[in-house]
Amino acid sequence: MKTAVRVLACCVALACAVPGLAAEVSEQAKALHERLLVLDTHLDTPANLPRPGWNVLDDHTAERDFSQVDLPRMREGGLDGGFWAIYTGQGDRSPEANLAARDHGLVRLAAIREMVAANPQHFELALTADDAQRIADAGKRVVYISMENATPLATDPSLLTAYYRLGLRMLGITHLRNNEFGDSANTPPEWNGLSPAGKALAAEANRLGIVLDASHASDLVFDDLLELSRAPIVLSHSGADAIYEHPRNIDDERLRKLAAKGGVIQVNAYGGYLKDTSTTPERSKALEALEEKYGDQEHMDAATVARFLAERDAIDARYPPVRADFDDFLKHLLHIIEVAGPEHVGIGADWDGGGGVDGMEDITDLPRITQALLDAGYSEQQIAGIWGGNMLRVLREAERVAASLDGGAKKDAPAHAH
Numbered sequence: 001m002k003t004a005v006r007v008l009a010c011c012v013a014l015a016c017a018v019p020g021l022a023a024e025v026s027e028q029a030k031a032l033h034e035r036l037l038v039l040d041t042h043l044d045t046p047a048n049l050p051r052p053g054w055n056v057l058d059d060h061t062a063e064r065d066f067s068q069v070d071l072p073r074m075r076e077g078g079l080d081g082g083f084w085a086i087y088t089g090q091g092d093r094s095p096e097a098n099l100a101a102r103d104h105g106l107v108r109l110a111a112i113r114e115m116v117a118a119n120p121q122h123f124e125l126a127l128t129a130d131d132a133q134r135i136a137d138a139g140k141r142v143v144y145i146s147m148e149n150a151t152p153l154a155t156d157p158s159l160l161t162a163y164y165r166l167g168l169r170m171l172g173i174t175h176l177r178n179n180e181f182g183d184s185a186n187t188p189p190e191w192n193g194l195s196p197a198g199k200a201l202a203a204e205a206n207r208l209g210i211v212l213d214a215s216h217a218s219d220l221v222f223d224d225l226l227e228l229s230r231a232p233i234v235l236s237h238s239g240a241d242a243i244y245e246h247p248r249n250i251d252d253e254r255l256r257k258l259a260a261k262g263g264v265i266q267v268n269a270y271g272g273y274l275k276d277t278s279t280t281p282e283r284s285k286a287l288e289a290l291e292e293k294y295g296d297q298e299h300m301d302a303a304t305v306a307r308f309l310a311e312r313d314a315i316d317a318r319y320p321p322v323r324a325d326f327d328d329f330l331k332h333l334l335h336i337i338e339v340a341g342p343e344h345v346g347i348g349a350d351w352d353g354g355g356g357v358d359g360m361e362d363i364t365d366l367p368r369i370t371q372a373l374l375d376a377g378y379s380e381q382q383i384a385g386i387w388g389g390n391m392l393r394v395l396r397e398a399e400r401v402a403a404s405l406d407g408g409a410k411k412d413a414p415a416h417a418h
Contacts, residue, residue: 029371032380033078037136038366039388040082041170041266041346042146042215042237044353045069047087049111052301056115057122061362065305066297068351068362071122074141077363080388081123081132081142083170083236084112087353088149090177090184098154105152109145109166116143125167129396132388146170146213146236150201154180157201164208169395170236171205172213173198173221183218185247193220199228206230209402211395214238215248215268215348222254231401232262232394237348237355239273239332240339248273252339259344262397264390266348267333269355271324274332283319290315326359330372342382346391 025033048054048067059072069079086108091097116123124135126144135142145167153159160171173194174184181198183189194202202225205212212233214222225233235258241249250258250265258265271277294300294308337345349355351363360368373383385393 033370041348077366083146149175182221193224231398235265237268259340266346269349274324274328277322
């Protein structure tokens, strides 16, 4: 489901730019942005890796091909890297669906590692908090691996150890529906938080040194993770309920509790979580028909993409979309910083997963965030934390907790992909 949703959301984000929203970025902000270690905690770009003819080394700016992240644009936007997500859609939890999810997760993990291995001069797999700066200093892009939705582990939770050895460093429990490990923010509760299997999975993540991620999970799952985790947790791509009430956003009380336990919330740029972007039934019906006609974007070649976009443009002309803009994103970001404190905030814009707003359509616009933070009076040190330092602090603490739980014994060394 997410694949279809993100296809439409990315298309709108890339095609409906409003030139009037473009803002100048000062030389001071550009220079600062270039100096900083800039990481995003939720890159759905691995979904593009299997697409026919798509290459992460190519600049896809002019192609309107759904993508928002590639190496040339990472350089232009000053994005040093981040957490590249193994996203798996939630199936019906039948044995067949869970086996398919298991296989999908492993294939996506392999695709990320293959991207790194095929381009060792450009990318490197990051395994520790200290790796990020070293990789960036070497002129490469940082590739941490995360998992969005733990359903690939449903058939065998012990696979988490194998994922860790192969580079996994962040684990999200759910997505749009409940699973064996806990409740989603988007569906009625089944477990009223984490399931017994979810609690065991969280404990194992702590033992291994994997950061727990509560984005997409219910408030009660968040509460359970915050209480049970021995290490700080994160929300890798979420927003503020106080700005726009939505099940995917988090309330101020929980933001303060997250900060009190050393955690970090990374602010997303998915328009439907920033403001009310609901549309007419006619538009929804037309988009559903388009989705049904073309299916999964991962199998679209360039010609199919062009036909899809032409038909989508016609739908937009008949039923104009409601769009969030950069100011909507900033409202969430600045509110969250005020409530949680700048030491507990980061950026996880949901690029290539539906993220992007008018005025910030892809990663080339990231310096705008640095400019906005300077304009709001935040210091270079605070901005450095928001752009990556805060997340790395959490990862470093997860490493410390894992070492203490494991008696200081070294785990099996992961295979490097560089």
